[in-house]
Amino acid sequence: MRCYICDKDADQVDSQRDADLVDCHSCGSYGISRSALSVLHANAYVFNIARTLDWLRQERKAGQARPMIHSQSGLWD
Structure with a gap:
């Protein structure tokens, strides 16, 4: 599969x-x-990679081993 954020090769766990x-x-x-995926696809949005990677780092630092991106995250352009 392709990563939803950077579009590079990734594994769907x-x-x-x-x-x-x-x-x-x-x-x-x-x-x-699924709601975030629906928003992305319905609006042809793409992730703002820098903003998303920063958000992921912050979430991991706060103890979230696998941060969950929701439709309200607003990490796309």
């Missing part, structure tokens, strides 16, 4: 009912909710 769990060599481990 699991696909839960409400989210995809992703391991990307560049972005690290994260989850993305």
Whole structure:
């Protein structure tokens, strides 16, 4: 699969009912909710990579091993 954030090769660890769990060599481990995926695809949005990577670092520093991106995250342009 392709990473939703950077579009590089990534592994889909699991696909839960409400989210995809992703391991990307560049972005690290994260989850993305189905509602966030719907917003991205419906509006042809792309992630602001720098803003998203910064947000992921902050979330991991706060103790979230696999931060979850939700539709309200606002990490796209």
